[in-house]
Amino acid sequence: MDDVANKAPKPRKATVRYEDDTYSWAFEQAALLRAGRWSELDIGHLADEIEDVGKSEARELESALRLVLMHLLKWDHQPEKRTRSWTLSIAVHRKFAARALRKNPGLKGVLVEVLADAYETARLEASGETDLDLSVFPEACPYDFDTLMTRPVEWPPAAS
Structure with a gap:
């Protein structure tokens, strides 16, 4: 089973900056959250956006x-x-x-x-x-x- 996991394609790294495209950034951050890719999250902006909700x-x-x-x-x-x-x-x-x-x-x-x-x-x-x-x-x-x-x-x- 480890062999299968190791052969799966790695998801690409976060690519969208909050300052450049907030709309796309939001969807990318949601995908990262759902995938459990915690280290790639833009925590500061995420916290701001959650407060804005x-x-x-x-x-x-x-x-x-x-x-x-x-x-x-x-x-x-x-x-x-x-x-x-x-x-x-x-x-x-x-x-x-x-x-x-x-x-x-x-x-x-x-x-x-x-x-x-x-x-x-x-x-x-x-x-x-x-x-x-x-x-x-x-x-x-x-x-x-x-x-x-x-x-x-x-x-x-x-x-x-």
Whole structure:
């Protein structure tokens, strides 16, 4: 059996540099990992890329929360302009946020920071989309996470 292993062609060495072609590098590194060729791995860049995967998941959650926040701000500050589209966006992005947290429970540990970052951007966007002065919107997020995720928004609006 050793003779068979010794006669098998040796896999070629890693050839792609991260700096030159990250796409090809990633697939080459995955192949090296699967082959157990540990000494050929680009450990430093692999560690950076793995951390980036986590950061990407946090950005996905932030993006979903940002859109919920922006539409809730618009909903609260321009009730006469409420639309079915805002209601739908809030519902859809709540689902995205809930799914991100369900698939990545570790994000719960950074939820306060992610929510604060999302609100900072949502506040700017709400101001820009409503033509209301930025000062109209509170500097700190007026919604806690549970309210953000569950507060009813109905279309058409209930009669007064």
